[in-house]
Amino acid sequence: MTILALCQWLEDTRLGSLVRETNWGYGTTQMLHLLGMALFGGAVVMDDLRMLGRVRRPAMAELLDQLLPLKWWGVAVTALSGIAIFISDATRLYTNPAFLAKIVLLLLVVLNAWIFRSRVYPDLARRDPAAAPPAGARLAASLSLLLWIAILSASRIIGFVATPG
Amino acid sequence: MNASEAAFPAVEIVHMIGFVLLVGTAALVDFRLLGWRLAHTPVWEIATDLAPWTTTGLVLVLITGPLLLATDPDRYYLATQFRFKMACLALALAFDFVVGRRVRTENTVATPSLQRFAGLVSLVLWSCVVLGGRAIGVLFVAK
Numbered sequence: 001m002t003i004l005a006l007c008q009w010l011e012d013t014r015l016g017s018l019v020r021e022t023n024w025g026y027g028t029t030q031m032l033h034l035l036g037m038a039l040f041g042g043a044v045v046m047d048d049l050r051m052l053g054r055v056r057r058p059a060m061a062e063l064l065d066q067l068l069p070l071k072w073w074g075v076a077v078t079a080l081s082g083i084a085i086f087i088s089d090a091t092r093l094y095t096n097p098a099f100l101a102k103i104v105l106l107l108l109v110v111l112n113a114w115i116f117r118s119r120v121y122p123d124l125a126r127r128d129p130a131a132a133p134p135a136g137a138r139l140a141a142s143l144s145l146l147l148w149i150a151i152l153s154a155s156r157i158i159g160f161v162a163t164p165g
Numbered sequence: 166m167n168a169s170e171a172a173f174p175a176v177e178i179v180h181m182i183g184f185v186l187l188v189g190t191a192a193l194v195d196f197r198l199l200g201w202r203l204a205h206t207p208v209w210e211i212a213t214d215l216a217p218w219t220t221t222g223l224v225l226v227l228i229t230g231p232l233l234l235a236t237d238p239d240r241y242y243l244a245t246q247f248r249f250k251m252a253c254l255a256l257a258l259a260f261d262f263v264v265g266r267r268v269r270t271e272n273t274v275a276t277p278s279l280q281r282f283a284g285l286v287s288l289v290l291w292s293c294v295v296l297g298g299r300a301i302g303v304l305f306v307a308k
Contacts, residue, residue, distance in 0.1 A: 023303060026303060027299070027300060027303040030299050030302065030303060031295070031296050031299045031300070034295055034296075034298075034299050035292060035295060035296070037185065038184070038185060038188040038189050038192060038291075038295060039189070039192065041185035041189040042185070042188070042189025042190055042191075042192050042193045043189070043193070044189075045185065045186060045189055045190060045218065046189075046190065046193055046215065049218065054218075055214040055215065055218075056214055057206055057210045057211070057214055058203065058205065058206040058210070062205065062206075063203070066202050066203045067193075067202065067203075069202075070193075070196070070202065149182060152178065152181050152182060152185070153178045155181075156174050156177050156178045156181060157174055157178075159174075160170075160173075160174045
């Protein structure tokens with residue numbers, strides 16, 4: 001099965017048709033995608049600004065732990081609605097350069113988060129809460145903010161480079 | 166704005182960055198007011214640290230929003246979704262000015278239940294702004 005055939009099959013599913021062909025299906029998934037983004041984005045921004053020293057309270061480890069559930073909920077809502085949107089328009093999206101860029105950037109941001117969680121985070125919990133953020137945390141936070149801005153930009157560009165149809 | 170193909174998406178991207186900053190950080194203060202998250206940190210500490218970022222987001226959306234509007238003002242102005250969004254935005258800002266800013270100061274006299282109420286109302290109003298905003302886009306590609 002080629003990728004195109006797989007995408008065509010996805011588009012032909014009932015979910016694909018509902019999201020593509022009904023106003024409520026399209027509207028609901030888009031709204032969920034945006035609400036999930038606000039929930040997730042707010043937590044990411046605060047965590048990253050805290051690690052860059054631009055937000056000063058509370059202690060880094062406590063903040064990260066407190067906001068983690070918001071990030072998971074936000075990611076779940078955004079990813080599930082995003083998958084539904086992809087299924088509805090798969091044959092055009094999989095060749096859309098902005099969409100492909102978005103997927104690559106998403107993989108990079110996951111890699112950044114994974115390295116942060118395994119290499120930097122364990123030290124944060126043991127540090128003096130008043131101490132300046134370590135270099136690793138600053139680097140991870142900067143990369144995270146830059147990558148998310150790039151992902152958001154790629155997302156908005158998808159519709160402008162799409163082939164008509 | 167209409168003369169350049171790149172202008173609309175560029176301004177939209179800034180609008181989205183502003184949206185995440187504004188609504189994302191406002192929602193975090195609301196979650197704290199509701200006692201759902203960060204319960205061990207005083208409300209005023211969270212609110213004070215996030216305030217410059219919420220304001221930055223507000224400034225970005227208030228600059229880019231009218232630019233997007235200017236590309237097709239008649240169509241936006243007449244759309245129910247646009248009017249709903251603007252009404253919710255006005256309510257959210259007014260509620261913040263009258264109630265919100267008073268329940269998150271260091272020496273606030275607000276009771277915890279008033280703080281929870283303020284957090285809930287703010288969260289609902291901002292969500293409606295987002296939903297109304299996205300509904301404008303749905304209208305414009307209505308099937």
